[in-house]
Every structure is written in structure tokens, then in C-alpha cells.
Amino acid sequence: MSRSTLPTSTRRPTHHHRPSRAPIPTKRLLVAAGILVFLIALRFATADAAPIPIAAARDAITLAISVIIESLPFVFLGIGLSIAVQLWVPTRVILRILPKNAFGRRVVLSFLGVLLPVCECGNLPLARGLMSRGLTVSDSVTFLLAAPILNPVTIITTYQAFGWSDGILVSRIAGGFVIANLVGWMISRHPNPTNLLTPDFAASCRHDQAALHGRRSRGREAVELFSRETTSMLPALFIGAAIAGTIQAAASREFLVALGGNPVWSVIALMALAFVISICSNVDAFFALSLGSTFSPGALIAFLVFGPMIDIKMLAMMRTTFTTRALVTLTSVVALGALVLGLGVNFFA
Numbered sequence: 001m002s003r004s005t006l007p008t009s010t011r012r013p014t015h016h017h018r019p020s021r022a023p024i025p026t027k028r029l030l031v032a033a034g035i036l037v038f039l040i041a042l043r044f045a046t047a048d049a050a051p052i053p054i055a056a057a058r059d060a061i062t063l064a065i066s067v068i069i070e071s072l073p074f075v076f077l078g079i080g081l082s083i084a085v086q087l088w089v090p091t092r093v094i095l096r097i098l099p100k101n102a103f104g105r106r107v108v109l110s111f112l113g114v115l116l117p118v119c120e121c122g123n124l125p126l127a128r129g130l131m132s133r134g135l136t137v138s139d140s141v142t143f144l145l146a147a148p149i150l151n152p153v154t155i156i157t158t159y160q161a162f163g164w165s166d167g168i169l170v171s172r173i174a175g176g177f178v179i180a181n182l183v184g185w186m187i188s189r190h191p192n193p194t195n196l197l198t199p200d201f202a203a204s205c206r207h208d209q210a211a212l213h214g215r216r217s218r219g220r221e222a223v224e225l226f227s228r229e230t231t232s233m234l235p236a237l238f239i240g241a242a243i244a245g246t247i248q249a250a251a252s253r254e255f256l257v258a259l260g261g262n263p264v265w266s267v268i269a270l271m272a273l274a275f276v277i278s279i280c281s282n283v284d285a286f287f288a289l290s291l292g293s294t295f296s297p298g299a300l301i302a303f304l305v306f307g308p309m310i311d312i313k314m315l316a317m318m319r320t321t322f323t324t325r326a327l328v329t330l331t332s333v334v335a336l337g338a339l340v341l342g343l344g345v346n347f348f349a
Contacts (some may be wrong), residue, residue: 056249064245067278067313068238074122074280076230081116081126083225087218106142106184110177113147121280123147124317128201137193142184145334148281148308149176158304161285166297168304171345175305179337183330196326198319204228239316241278266299267342271335274307281308302342309334 098105116126127144131137148154149172162168187193194202270291279287284307288300295303310331318327 060245060249063249064241067241067245077122079125079226079230083222087222102188105139106181109139109143110146110180111150112143113151116147121317124321128321137196138184138187141187142180145183145309146176146180149173149305153282157282158285161289168297168301171301171341172304175301175341179305179334182337183333186333196322198321198323201321241313243312263296263298263346264343266296267302267339267346270295270299270303271306271338274303275311278311278313279307284308296346298342298346301345302338305341306335306338
């Protein structure tokens with residue numbers, strides 16, 4: 001077995017000692033749902049309040065709720081696709097379609113978003129499902145980073161916003177593809193990529209693959225998978241959205257706009273803005289278009305490449321799967337790639 005492949009199991013369980021599932025953390029989901037209900041109630045209760053602190057709080061709540069409402073459909077769609085892949089698509093079919101060569105396999109997975117046009121929020125559950133079926137960590141991360149950009153909805157909206165001007169559309173597609181495959185290649189060189197996963201998720205992968213040999217009801221398994229994924233994803237989504245909304249309400253956009261004319265600081269400023277606002281990749285091109293008269297083309301490209309791969313909301317959700325150290329490294333590499341791309345466009349295009 002290659003060193004980049006997630007181990008399928010340690011010892012195949014017998015029918016007498018089937019490993020039990022960890023208790024589903026329903027309390028976390030209930031707490032997160034309670035917080036959301038409280039925020040919505042507070043939003044309506046303070047609708048007529050005038051003081052500036054209350055207005056800032058209202059803005060933060062509104063922004064957080066908008067992120068959640070925008071993301072939830074894609075999260076559930078991604079979970080549904082993940083369950084379908086895990087339960088109804090045989091592993092041999094996946095392996096037969098994908099190239100045996102590691103580089104070719106990552107290239108094909110980069111374009112899987114063309115067939116599954118889900119934004120970054122829904123791609124994480126799907127990437128988790130791919131790893132549960134035995135695909136390598138590097139394969140799944142390549143898909144996770146590339147799919148939000150290389151999908152038809154994102155490409156069409158980017159074209160509608162910018163057309164072919166300044167090479168923004170082409171640079172976004174090419175930059176997203178290169179950065180995703182660079183990260184995937186780096187992970188493939190890791191001596192033990194499983195160490196990049198949280199212990200809980202790595203254990204669930206081993207259990208899921210061992211369970212394929214059992215005779216469990218697919219309906220029951222689908223319900224258990226849905227419960228597990230929602231209780232992992234939704235609290236992280238709520239927390240990430242709350243943080244993003246708070247920072248957006250507190251951050252000074254005037255300061256960011258003041259940096260727009262500088263070819264270096266404009267790129268850094270829009271990358272920071274993309275990280276904070278956590279906007280969906282399917283609509284971020286129209287947001288970037290509103291900044292087109294202020295910021296340089298390189299800054300817009302960096303915004304459109306970095307944001308779909310890494311933002312506050314996504315980091316909170318990815319923490320359910322990857323260790324903190326892995327996320328720090330992943331964020332650093334993606335940020336450096338987006339920065340180089342943006343600066344290259346500003347100075348050489």
C-alpha cells in the first residue's frame with residue numbers, strides 16, 4: 001500500500017465484535033441551533049434600536065445569518081452526495097474511472113466539480129466521503145480546493161461579471177487548478193498523510209471501510225451517516241459564520257479600500273477581505289465586480305482564488321476533519337500561491 005493511502009483498517013472485525021459507533025454529539029447540534037434561534041430573535045428584537053453598538057451588533061448578526069442561509073443548502077447537498085458516494089457507488093467503480101497514476105488521478109479529481117457543482121461548503125462533506133471510501137488524503141484535498149472554482153456555476157458567474165477582461169476568468173481557473181494540485185502533490189509527499197486528519201475522523205474512516213464488509217441496512221446506514229455529518233458540520237458552520245459576521249461588522253472597509261491602488265497591498269487587502277467575508281464561490285464574482293474600479297486586476301484574482309479555498313467559515317468546518325497544524329500549513333501554502341498569482345498579474349500582465 002502506498003504511503004499516501006489512508007489505511008483501510010487495522011484488523012477486520014468479526015461478526016461477534018463489530019466496532020460500535022461513537023455516540024452522536026446531538027448536544028452540540030442543539031446548542032448551535034439554540035444559538036442561531038437566539039441570534040434571530042435578537043435580530044428582530046433590536047430592529048428599531050438606534051445606538052451605534054446595537055447597530056453594529058445587528059450588522060454582525062445579519063451578516064452571520066446571511067452566511068448560514070447561503071451555505072446551508074450546499075452543505076446538505078454535499079452531505080447527500082457524500083452519502084450516495086459512500087453507500088451506492090462501489091469502490092471498484094470509483095477506482096476504475098480514476099487513473100492509476102497519482103498525478104493523473106488528482107488532475108481528474110480537480111475537474112470533478114464540473115459534474116458536481118457544489119460550492120465549498122458542500123464539497124467538504126463530499127471530500128470526507130471520498131476519504132471514507134479509501135481515496136488518499138492528497139486526492140481528496142485536491143478535489144476540495146479545486147472544485148469550488150472549477151465548476152460550471154462559478155465559471156459562468158465569473159464570465160457574466162468580468163467577461164474576458166484582464167484575463168480574470170482564465171487566471172482564476174488556471175490559478176485554482178495549479179494551487180490545488182500543488183497542495184495535493186505536497187500532501188502526497190508526506191510520510192504519513194493520515195496524521196493530517198483528526199483522530200476521530202481517521203477512526204470513522206476505518207470503521208466505514210470495515211462496515212462495507214457487513215450486512216447493514218443501507219437506509220439505516222444513510223440515516224446514521226447523515227446524523228454524523230450534520231452534527232459535525234453544522235456547529236462548525238454556525239461558529240464560523242458568527243466569527244465572520246463579527247469581524248465584518250468590526251472591520252473598517254474604508255481602510256481596505258484605501259489600499260486598493262497599491263499593487264502589493266491591494267492583493268493582501270482583498271485576500272484578507274475574502275478570508276473575512278466568507279462569501280460563496282458561486283456568487284463572489286459579483287461582489288468582486290463592485291470592487292473593480294478601486295482594486296487592481298491582480299487583487300481581484302487573488303480574492304477570487306483564495307476565498308473559495310480558505311475562509312473563516314471553511315476553516316471552522318475543516319477543523320472537523322484536519323488537525324490544526326495541517327490547517328495552518330494548508331492555509332499558508334494556499335495564501336502564498338494566491339499572493340504570487342495576484343502579484344504576478346499586477347506586475348507582469
